[in-house]
Amino acid sequence: MPKPLSDSQQPPTSSRASSARSSQSAGQSPPPDASRPSDSPPEPPPQTRLDVGGRALVTAITATPAAANTENDVERGPSQAAVGTFGDVDCDFSEGLNNARTGPGWTNRRKHFFILSCAGKPIYSRSVAFLVYPAWGHHMVLALNRQYADALYDLRIICRYGDEAKLSSLMGLIQAIISFFASDDDSVRSLTAGGHTFVFSVKGPLYLVAVSSTGESVAQLRQQLSYLHSQILFILTSTQLTRIFDTRVNYDLRNLLSGTEMFLDQLARSFQSTPGFFLGSVQCLRMPARVRQKVAQALSVGNPQGLAFGMLLAKDQLIGLIRPKRHSLHPADLHLVANMIASSSGFRSGEAWTPVCLPMFNNKAFLHAYVCYVGPDLCVVLCSTDKDSFFGMSEYKAEIVKGLEEGGCVDGIDEALHGVPYSIVEVGVPSLRHFIVKSTPLVQYTQPAPAPPYTRKDDWRRLLQIYQRASEALHARIDPVSTYFYTGPAEAVLACTVGTLELYAAFGPLVSKTVAMDAINALARWARRCEDLLFLGSVPVLGSKQRSITPERLTGPTSP
Amino acid sequence: MSAPSQTPAAAGAASNTPSSTAPSASTTNADASSAAAALKPIQVKLVLLGEAAVGKSSLVLRFVNNEFQENKEPTIGAAFLTQKCKLDDKIIKFEIWDTAGQERFHSLAPMYYRNAQAAVVVYDITKAASLDKAKSWVKELQRQANPNIVIALVGNKLDLAATSRAVPAEEASAYATEAGLLFAEASAKTGDNVMDVFTEIAKKIPLEQLLASRGRAGASGASGAGAAGRVDLNAGPGGRNAPQGQCGC
Numbered sequence: 001m002p003k004p005l006s007d008s009q010q011p012p013t014s015s016r017a018s019s020a021r022s023s024q025s026a027g028q029s030p031p032p033d034a035s036r037p038s039d040s041p042p043e044p045p046p047q048t049r050l051d052v053g054g055r056a057l058v059t060a061i062t063a064t065p066a067a068a069n070t071e072n073d074v075e076r077g078p079s080q081a082a083v084g085t086f087g088d089v090d091c092d093f094s095e096g097l098n099n100a101r102t103g104p105g106w107t108n109r110r111k112h113f114f115i116l117s118c119a120g121k122p123i124y125s126r127s128v129a130f131l132v133y134p135a136w137g138h139h140m141v142l143a144l145n146r147q148y149a150d151a152l153y154d155l156r157i158i159c160r161y162g163d164e165a166k167l168s169s170l171m172g173l174i175q176a177i178i179s180f181f182a183s184d185d186d187s188v189r190s191l192t193a194g195g196h197t198f199v200f201s202v203k204g205p206l207y208l209v210a211v212s213s214t215g216e217s218v219a220q221l222r223q224q225l226s227y228l229h230s231q232i233l234f235i236l237t238s239t240q241l242t243r244i245f246d247t248r249v250n251y252d253l254r255n256l257l258s259g260t261e262m263f264l265d266q267l268a269r270s271f272q273s274t275p276g277f278f279l280g281s282v283q284c285l286r287m288p289a290r291v292r293q294k295v296a297q298a299l300s301v302g303n304p305q306g307l308a309f310g311m312l313l314a315k316d317q318l319i320g321l322i323r324p325k326r327h328s329l330h331p332a333d334l335h336l337v338a339n340m341i342a343s344s345s346g347f348r349s350g351e352a353w354t355p356v357c358l359p360m361f362n363n364k365a366f367l368h369a370y371v372c373y374v375g376p377d378l379c380v381v382l383c384s385t386d387k388d389s390f391f392g393m394s395e396y397k398a399e400i401v402k403g404l405e406e407g408g409c410v411d412g413i414d415e416a417l418h419g420v421p422y423s424i425v426e427v428g429v430p431s432l433r434h435f436i437v438k439s440t441p442l443v444q445y446t447q448p449a450p451a452p453p454y455t456r457k458d459d460w461r462r463l464l465q466i467y468q469r470a471s472e473a474l475h476a477r478i479d480p481v482s483t484y485f486y487t488g489p490a491e492a493v494l495a496c497t498v499g500t501l502e503l504y505a506a507f508g509p510l511v512s513k514t515v516a517m518d519a520i521n522a523l524a525r526w527a528r529r530c531e532d533l534l535f536l537g538s539v540p541v542l543g544s545k546q547r548s549i550t551p552e553r554l555t556g557p558t559s560p
Numbered sequence: 561m562s563a564p565s566q567t568p569a570a571a572g573a574a575s576n577t578p579s580s581t582a583p584s585a586s587t588t589n590a591d592a593s594s595a596a597a598a599l600k601p602i603q604v605k606l607v608l609l610g611e612a613a614v615g616k617s618s619l620v621l622r623f624v625n626n627e628f629q630e631n632k633e634p635t636i637g638a639a640f641l642t643q644k645c646k647l648d649d650k651i652i653k654f655e656i657w658d659t660a661g662q663e664r665f666h667s668l669a670p671m672y673y674r675n676a677q678a679a680v681v682v683y684d685i686t687k688a689a690s691l692d693k694a695k696s697w698v699k700e701l702q703r704q705a706n707p708n709i710v711i712a713l714v715g716n717k718l719d720l721a722a723t724s725r726a727v728p729a730e731e732a733s734a735y736a737t738e739a740g741l742l743f744a745e746a747s748a749k750t751g752d753n754v755m756d757v758f759t760e761i762a763k764k765i766p767l768e769q770l771l772a773s774r775g776r777a778g779a780s781g782a783s784g785a786g787a788a789g790r791v792d793l794n795a796g797p798g799g800r801n802a803p804q805g806q807c808g809c
């Protein structure tokens with residue numbers, strides 16, 4: 001008995017982002033934002049009045065097209081907008097949305113992740129502050145019966161205030177909501193209500209939930225939940241996870257995960273501080289090709305027994321990699337390894353040896369990771385299939401270090417890391433403020449050191465979020481665009497695909513699309529010219545007799 | 561006893577007498593220039609076990625680098641460190657496995673203690689439950705480790721004794737005597753008693769025997785535990801040239 005949401009007070013806010021989504025419309029008329037004075041009052045949050053009528057759990061599902069224009073939003077008074085009805089509960093949403101602004105129209109919001117077992121036992125819950133432009137919203141609306149509406153309301157309160165007192169009583173309701181989405185298809189397990197997006201995901205014995213008012217799309221939140229799930233597999237393997245819940249449905253997984261919260265926390269924070277997650281690719285340290293080649297040689301000095309993957313990392317940047325012939329290292333796995341190392345300073349004392357599961361490589365078994373810092377920021381990670389191969393790996397590390405020293409790479413790497421900052425100036429396109437270039441086949445990306453204003457955390461996060469939007473538009477399952485142009489009060493962003501490169505570029509807010517297009521083409525030419533410098537183009541393969549450097553990919557199927 | 565600051569505090573009893581507040585590691589470190597350095601160091605494999613956050617890594621860091629970090633992050637898996645010390649006319653090279661206390665790593669422990677000559681089982685004197693965990697580690701070691709293993713029970717965080725002690729020294733000490741363990745209370749934070757623990761262990765290990773059996777068997781430790789799948793600490797004939805992390809020796 002679908003019932004249209006006639007009393008929804010306003011059509012949910014249009015987003016200038018969505019109007020800019022299609023390249024045509026964006027190309028013809030400047031987005032409304034560009035003409036707005038930057039000190040205009042913050043817009044009220046998108047409002048949705050939920051209707052709780054019939055007995056049915058869901059009484060209406062309306063996908064509202066992004067139609068309303070910005071002026072509407074501005075005219076709508078805050079008092080009118082601030083009160084929404086959620087179930088029979090009146091709640092004031094204005095607080096928390098309009099405070100703590102860090103730029104015109106930008107507000108701090110929160111996003112909350114929950115993980116629980118299928119038996120309803122809480123496993124993980126974390127709230128993350130998030131900077132968001134309120135006009136970005138999603139417009140699928142559900143009306144639920146009282147019980148479920150209350151559950152969602154509570155989830156939102158937790159999401160907003162980080163108050164977890166109600167959490168355990170909610171677990172049962174989350175279970176019920178998830179099971180209501182009868183389909184096994186995760187893609188329908190989401191809804192947006194009252195300015196919050198709820199994404200539910202079922203992964204084996206685990207339920208994962210994201211509640212967010214950040215304007216990130218369902219697909220993005222789902223991808224983040226998937227990363228969090230991979231993080232749990234990284235710690236336990238799917239085999240162990242399944243076995244635990246097969247034998248004891250009520251097992252409290254927090255026993256086994258205790259002490260790993262820092263991994264999940266670090267990951268939840270990284271989603272909005274580094275673009276690697278939404279780009280699905282790895283940041284590569286820019287180095288002269290000569291040094292890169294030397295590093296590759298040093299990494300492949302031998303073939304120690306059991307070695308599956310070897311990598312040289314500087315923070316979350318990849319410097320060198322070796323991999324087996326038949327396997328490739330998926331960026332998601334590499335993110336998890338880098339995330340582990342970033343999570344604990346403990347790795348800095350001594351040599352570490354720990355089981356890890358790389359879910360994309362094999363989610364059923366552990367590899368054993370040898371981790372050792374060989375410089376202040378330089379870390380060798382060797383993943384072995386043999387749990388007793390610590391000393392073999394330790395020796396191999398010593399050889400790598402010797403090779404790096406003999407090849408004179410240490411200074412080269414150091415310089416690439418610290419000495420010569422990779423500046424936007426090199427590209428020679430003055431209008432550029434910042435950019436990301438991703439090589440699609442290599443699943444790697446590069447970006448210059450952020451220059452002002454992006455050295456400020458909030459500005460940086462805002463830019464990342466625009467990039468994230470752009471990335472989503474380029475890869476949308478339905479109607480992907482080939483060019484994405486956004487203009488806002490603080491900057492304009494142009495994103496497009498040129499051949500195998502994906503480019504994201506930030507400009508001043510008043511740039512014209514033509515100028516931006518010219519700039520991005522120049523950027524693409526520069527990136528192609530400097531490809532050897534920017535990306536790790538060839539990855540030495542383990543076990544091949546001749547340690548020649550083959551032009552194979554970091555990931556993806558190995559070419560025959 | 562020739563090493564200067566190694567006044568062996570009676571390790572069999574809880575010594576609350578403040579010993580040297582921060583024993584400098586260098587006092588016991590083998591001096592490279594000394595004649596003794598010409599001697600081949602005797603390798604002693606030592607494993608640290610105990611509940612999470614009792615201060616295992618902090619004790620090791622105090623012993624190896626003579627430093628302390630206020631908010632040390634949990635160990636992931638296990639960390640390997642080495643430290644050379646001089647005891648009388650011998651040089652001992654401790655090869656230390658600092659294991660993670662988190663429950664999920666429990667099943668890995670045998671890999672590290674299986675052919676160790678010494679174990680330091682740590683509890684936190686401000687947390688009663690951590691002594692129970694320590695006792696269960698001792699039991700496991702006595703059942704499954706090398707039968708000659710030297711076990712020291714260490715109550716860490718002695719600096720908090722005045723404010724929040726939860727385990728009386730007598731209780732732990734009595735248990736240690738009964739179970740045949742070395743015992744000491746120590747503080748990784750102040751350095752109290754830390755050196756002494758390792759010194760007492762070194763004194764109790766049959767070094768001569770170790771040396772002799774090494775000479776003969778080469779690859780197999782004195783333990784003789786040759787179970788497949790163990791961490792072969794002797795892998796690589798003699799010349800393991802891996803730079804050992806931060807061991808400073």
Ligand SMILES: Nc1nc2c(ncn2[C@@H]2O[C@H](COP(=O)(O)OP(=O)(O)OP(=O)(O)O)[C@@H](O)[C@H]2O)c(=O)[nH]1
Pocket residue numbers: 610611612613614615616617618619629630631632633634635636659660661662716717718719720746747748749750
């Ligand atoms: N006051 C005080 N704090 C200590 C002492 N030793 C360690 N700590 C603190 O206790 C916490 C845990 O110390 P760790 O050395 O990481 O403990 P651990 O046993 O190695 O823990 P896991 O690696 O998780 O098994 C850290 O915050 C230390 O700073 C001590 O002697 N006194």
Ligand SMILES: [Mg+2]
Pocket residue numbers: 616617618633634635658659660661
């Ligand atoms: Mg530790």
